[in-house]
Amino acid sequence: MLLSAALVLAAVTDKLADWATHVVGDLGLPGIFLLMTPESACIPIPSEATMLFAGFNVSEGKYSLLAAVLVGTVANLVGSIIAYAAGYYGRIDLLERQKFIHISPPHLAQADRWFEKYGSAAVFFSRMLPVVRTFISLPAGIARMPFGRFCALTFLGALPWNLGLTLAGKSARDDWTNIKDKLHYVDYAVALLIVAGIVYLAVRWRRDRGAADVV
Numbered sequence: 001m002l003l004s005a006a007l008v009l010a011a012v013t014d015k016l017a018d019w020a021t022h023v024v025g026d027l028g029l030p031g032i033f034l035l036m037t038p039e040s041a042c043i044p045i046p047s048e049a050t051m052l053f054a055g056f057n058v059s060e061g062k063y064s065l066l067a068a069v070l071v072g073t074v075a076n077l078v079g080s081i082i083a084y085a086a087g088y089y090g091r092i093d094l095l096e097r098q099k100f101i102h103i104s105p106p107h108l109a110q111a112d113r114w115f116e117k118y119g120s121a122a123v124f125f126s127r128m129l130p131v132v133r134t135f136i137s138l139p140a141g142i143a144r145m146p147f148g149r150f151c152a153l154t155f156l157g158a159l160p161w162n163l164g165l166t167l168a169g170k171s172a173r174d175d176w177t178n179i180k181d182k183l184h185y186v187d188y189a190v191a192l193l194i195v196a197g198i199v200y201l202a203v204r205w206r207r208d209r210g211a212a213d214v215v
Helices: 004-028 029-039 047-059 064-088 091-097 106-128 137-142 148-170 173-215
Strands: none
Touching: 004 029, 004 047, 029 047, 029 064, 047 137, 064 137, 064 148, 106 137, 106 148, 106 173, 137 148
């Protein structure tokens, strides 16, 4: 099951990566902003393809390295704020209005405590992790992490990621296609770990629920 999920994801992200390179090639800096905003708003558009190709364009002299990195990072911040707001203002739905996943007030309070203790590190370092970086803002909003801290950590965490990818694309322009294709394997590995974690948590939840029913 895990292998099948990874293969499905691979097929989807390959097409997204090709589309992303065309958008950046056709639109330039606005294209970077257009792609990197939803990439941080829980829409898994591969930032690797976007920023690597932005670096390729930097090497062609179409715009500066600083412009590419700042546009990508500001776009990440805007997208992250959207996801944060969805979690922050949708928090009540988790408790009262949704019908499919039951999240009790004690569970939500536990998540709040976890984010209070570890949230800053999670938000900062997750911005440098494939796949995870796309979704971290939603739980930060649900846990109502202080907005100013969230924005600062998001920007600072996204900056080195975007800089590294853009520099890599700038220096590897002659081998662009080969590098772009190989970077997908990093995404697949992280995605596979996430799927495995979800399966583990689901199995553990069912086991604990069964034990509670017996008691």
